[in-house]
Amino acid sequence: xxxPPSGDxxxxxxxxxxxxxxxxxxxxxxxxxxxxKVEVVISTEDGGELRIPLVHRHGAWWAP
Numbered sequence: 255x256x257x258p259p260s261g262d263x264x265x266x267x268x269x270x271x272x273x274x275x276x277x278x279x280x281x282x283x284x285x286x287x288x289x290x291k292v293e294v295v296i297s298t299e300d301g302g303e304l305r306i307p308l309v310h311r312h313g314a315w316w317a318p
Contacts, residue, residue, distance in 0.1 A: 265296065267306070267317030268317070269317075270316075271312075271314030271315060271316050272292075272294070272308060272316065272317060273308070273314065273315040274313060275289070276288060276289055276313075277289065291307060292307070292308040292310075292315045293305050293306060293307045293308065294308065294317075306318065
């Protein structure tokens, strides 16, 4: 792994839930939809993309 430039911090996911809930309100007055997957998407300056799927535990969405 390449060392980050001096003074830059490496991204760390906190050991706490990043979201809670099981339903997403509909945008068009329809019924709420059950959530099956939550991801954090990280885009890098070189155009790359990293998708981190969160894990559903204890009623909340956690970093793996």
